[in-house]
Amino acid sequence: MPFVVKKFYVKEKTKAFLFLIKELGYSQKEAQRLISKGRLFINGESMNKTGGYVEGEFELVEFEPITKGLKPIVEEEHFVVYDKPSGVLIHPQNRHTPYSLVDELRYQFGKEANITHRIDQETSGIVLCAKNKQAEIDIKYLFENRLIQKAYLAIVHGKLDQKLTIEAPLLRQKHKDSNIRTIVIVDEKGKPSKTTIKPLHYFDDLDMTLVEAKPHTGRQHQIRVHLFHVKHPIVGDPLYGQTFENMMKYFDKEITNMERLKNTKASRLLLHANELWFNLYKKDFHIKSKIDFQSEFKQYLA
Numbered sequence: 001m002p003f004v005v006k007k008f009y010v011k012e013k014t015k016a017f018l019f020l021i022k023e024l025g026y027s028q029k030e031a032q033r034l035i036s037k038g039r040l041f042i043n044g045e046s047m048n049k050t051g052g053y054v055e056g057e058f059e060l061v062e063f064e065p066i067t068k069g070l071k072p073i074v075e076e077e078h079f080v081v082y083d084k085p086s087g088v089l090i091h092p093q094n095r096h097t098p099y100s101l102v103d104e105l106r107y108q109f110g111k112e113a114n115i116t117h118r119i120d121q122e123t124s125g126i127v128l129c130a131k132n133k134q135a136e137i138d139i140k141y142l143f144e145n146r147l148i149q150k151a152y153l154a155i156v157h158g159k160l161d162q163k164l165t166i167e168a169p170l171l172r173q174k175h176k177d178s179n180i181r182t183i184v185i186v187d188e189k190g191k192p193s194k195t196t197i198k199p200l201h202y203f204d205d206l207d208m209t210l211v212e213a214k215p216h217t218g219r220q221h222q223i224r225v226h227l228f229h230v231k232h233p234i235v236g237d238p239l240y241g242q243t244f245e246n247m248m249k250y251f252d253k254e255i256t257n258m259e260r261l262k263n264t265k266a267s268r269l270l271l272h273a274n275e276l277w278f279n280l281y282k283k284d285f286h287i288k289s290k291i292d293f294q295s296e297f298k299q300y301l302a
Contacts, residue, residue, distance in 0.1 A: 003095035004064050013055040065107040073290050078135035086124040086268045105129050117143050125273025126289050149277040152213045153293045155270035156232040160209040164197040166226040170219045184221040186229050193217045195226045236266030261302040268300050
């Protein structure tokens with residue numbers, strides 16, 4: 001478990017964030033962020049005021065990364081790239097999350113290293129990570145200004161035999177039958193979104209098509225929703241193309257493996273982040289996943 005509880009003792013009344021800075025080496029921003037997230041406890045009660053004081057014994061929940069041996073496929077001076085397996089979270093969802101890609105990154109490259117973009121938990125493939133704060137700022141600038149090109153591979157239902165450009169605005173909203181679940185829909189009130197889809201190979205025996213998807217905008221679930229919108233949902237998608245009941249079962253982790261296979265035809269979302277193109281510090285990079293997705297996807301089918 002990467003989050004551990006540590007006990008500390010302060011003899012004289014001291015501002016909590018100053019103790020974290022002077023004694024534990026946190027920056028002011030990091031110290032105040034820890035406190036505001038409720039990671040500091042006095043007599044079992046979390047402190048949420050960043051200007052609060054500590055005196056005597058208190059507890060602090062700290063992130064101590066663990067490793068499962070996942071190594072980057074590319075390492076440069078300022079960044080690394082991992083081939084993330086399907087099922088691995090990018091960041092911990094809460095302090096009870098047993099493992100995420102942040103664990104590997106910070107275990108290997110230190111606490112200043114950070115992930116610069118997100119892919120879904122069930123999506124496999126390449127993730128670009130900064131090794132230091134300045135590189136994180138610079139890489140995130142490239143993503144925010146659409147200066148990084150991305151290409152994904154996906155297996156979709158049905159035969160798709162011509163290139164498509166999908167321009168459909170996407171809106172995040174609470175599901176109409178649920179107060180706690182957020183989904184993404186095509187809606188004229190949504191943000192402009194554009195994806196190019198190129199068919200690569202049709203599997204006649206499966207009635208499925210391997211496609212390359214290039215998102216020109218970076219909306220949540222963009223590729224998944226756009227492909228569902230054109231009636232070629234991604235094989236294994238537990239949300240888009242499913243009934244409300246099955247969606248809720250997936251959200252609540254109540255769906256069985258057999259139900260998942262029956263409903264979606266695969267045990268995981270068959271979407272893979274395959275390539276990145278960008279220029280950083282006056283150098284061009286083209287990075288490609290080492291995973292042969294076209295050969296490996298059949299192991300996940302029903």
